[in-house]
Amino acid sequence: MTRFVERHPAWALIVIIAVAVALWLIFAVWPPGLEEAVGRKRVFLNALFNGITLGGLYFLVASGFTLIFGLMRNVNLAHGSLYLFGGYVGYAVSASTGSWILAFIVAFILTALVGVLLQVLVFRRMEGQDLRQTMVTIGLSIVFADLMLWACGGDFYQIQTPNWLIGPIELPLLTAVKSSGEPVYLRYPLVRLVIFLASVIIGVAMWLALNRTRIGMIIRAGVDDRDILAATGVRIQVVFVLVFALGAGLAGIAGVVGGTFQSLSPGEDIRFLLASLVVVIVGGMGSIPGAALGALIIGLAEQLGSVYIPTYAIVVTFLIMVLVLALRPQGLLARR
């Protein structure tokens, strides 16, 4: 942190000012002039929270994608299919048993199994041939998409939010002050906050596991130099299978989350594949903190964009990607 400030004082200043402005926008009661210019504060806060929680969902998808790429250099363009598969499994489980938590567990296990099958049957045969992997996974995603369309049809599914999470809660954030002087607080869906918290916990746990444990050390060593790691006697194929299972399982969990927040339908697989592509391009391939930062940026850009400049929201996301590519082609938090 201090090193960053010493190296890039101008950037640090910009970041500090941006954070200060953001904090003021969040906590202060907006003066009437500002409300007239950009709309009500409640709308802004809602978009902000939607963006952050959507970022949490994107992080769940993209972290699995980037983990698999970082360690194994496996380009899994069927990652979106894993997301949708997890969502459908979660829907089936929660609809039949009524248990939301069980949906997560079953979705995680089943998508992890699919991931293991993919690793063993497909990726192990074509190690180091990125382009063939890309083509094969594109083919697989077409096949998966059609199989899921066959099994589930073209309907929209939404996973039932459990009773204890239904309904908004009041956050200690002022949106406005009534003419009577009574403060109005922001009300926001509890389930989205809980899920965002869970994705933060998963992210932190992953970061800790990667940076503070022995298996994390092995994985990081594998990212840097696979061959030497294999030569030191680590059974690298086992590590590969485990990481692939974890990455795929995260996509499955994200599918359940996405099915609860939004809805599941054919086409969502491509949407989330693209989202995770953009997130990891912005954040930096193979970096978990990068995925978190990228997911936050893209989630915020999408939601704030769709509120304030609806026509150009998607272009904003794209422009961010272009800007990052122009300034730092390797992504914001990549190490190279």
Added chain:
Amino acid sequence: MSVTHDARIQVRSPAATAQRPAARTWPDINNPAAWIVAAILLIMPLIANGFFLIEIFATTLILGTIALSLMFLAGYGGMVSLMQLTIAGFCAYMVAVFGVSGNANISLGWPWWLAVPMALALATIFGTLGGALAVRTEGIYTIMITLAIGAAFYYFTNQNWAIFNGHTGINNVSTPHFWGVDWRADIPFYYVVLAVAALCYFAVDYISRAPFGLALQGVRDNPRRMAALGFNVNAHRVAAYAVASFIAGLAGVLQVWNYRQISPGSVSVGACIDVLIIAVVGGITRPIGPYIGALVFVLLRTFALDFLVKIGLDGNRFRLLIGLGFLAIVFWSSDGVIGLWQRWRQGHRPQSDRPGGGRSHG
């Protein structure tokens, strides 16, 4: 570094280089099969009825030309771009915007001979800018970025009503009508499409043997050495994108004339990926590959439903069939149908000679 090296497409198969003579002045001039195909294509209107002529052959040639622009980038430049259909779609939109269409408040109403060059120029600029962005990255990143560009364009056309008319698109685009000929009538249109496709095919074939094309192939095989020899690697790549964008733009013009309308559905992400499938299935090493792939794809798309129903399966599983076929091709022959055919002609070669069998630079 290793990623970028591994990701470069491996197209120089021993079989392909052995078969091809070192220097040729005119493509396939001694190949009787090529003459037969050319003759059949020329007399096609005598053989086929209107449905086959337009729905099968003209569509094949248009899709094949879009895939040809991808083949040019991937086969000679080592850059797999998924935005070629996006460029074609952009050009088609521009034809509709500048030309005459049913949406009077969007279209500017220029005559076709003004609107088409304008659309082609804009599409080339668009594709070149996208390419300039994509060449900052290599290998798999190129695929991702061009896919992201394609997706962004799709969503943008869906949301923008001022220029692209949202998800309804632009309908009733007028087609050229001069010298007393309605060029969109089946037979004239077929010949227009055939002429453009042949032009693009021979142009790509010519460029691949011209100094620019040879330098491009050198950049594909070893960018560092080419840079050391004094070639501007990135400039060659961007120029390749410009050429490919122009070809894709030509196909886009034909596409909008063919359907007389353009909508976001025709630039969707799935359609972008279809172009890759067409090029890979046909064979990405030679310009004829995309056309073969396009023929297979169009035939499957048109007749798979009837075929599947006939053998007692659900007709809607057409994409499953395409996906499985694509998987099979990618698994067993990275050189597509051409590669399979070449191998079949040369009898059973030893396993180690498999084209694309995983050469890697570590």
